[in-house]
Amino acid sequence: MNSPDYTAKGEDLGNRMMKVDHAGEHGAICIYSGQLFMARLFVPGMVDELKEFLSHERRHRTVFQEELQRRNYPR
Template sequence: MMKVDHAGEHGAICIYSGQLFMARLFIPGMVNELQEFLAHERRHRAVFQDELQRRSYPRCRSYWLCGIGGLALGLMTGMCGRKAIVATTVAVESVVLKHLAHQLDVLVNIDPHAVAAITSIVAEEQHHHDHSASQIDARDPWFRVLAPMVTAWTEAVIWMGMRS
């Protein structure tokens, strides 16, 4: 689980990096928000990197897939504007929060270090979701088109990572 979480945080860093690059060009009003979210994701990746090192685990085989896919998604949605960025954030963070909640349920009596690592990031992931969700209308075409695709892709990447 920690390997997949680490890879996922790398993917999130790449999503926000791509969006930030485009926001600097097209949506300067989002730069500060994206920089904040990116800083959180970098800390999250470091938390899971520490857990991997503590366990002497290599990174997940899906690490680079998460990075490349995340960068592509970030650049594309960043190019499409604010609505696409917030729709993507809501979709990704919804899946991530569900995944982390499941992990906490499974690990609560098994691995206190993993529980502490996961717990240390949940509030920030929830903030990303809630802040973005407050900017979106669920009837908006960007949300209606992007959310199911991004949700399915995020779930697929997690599923593949859990099996590698």
């Protein structure tokens, strides 16, 4: 009985996971952007913290984008 080749499948799975993570970071950016908009109107005391969170998510998205490019895998 031959053992299955997990290498190619594992690499594809890794690329797909990177793509999902990148999409998740993009979603988080959209959410924080909306929260920031509303906080400016209704809860100004939260604006600075939300700006910081948004900055973190933008950095995370950049990391995933760079890794996808390094792997030559589409966004």
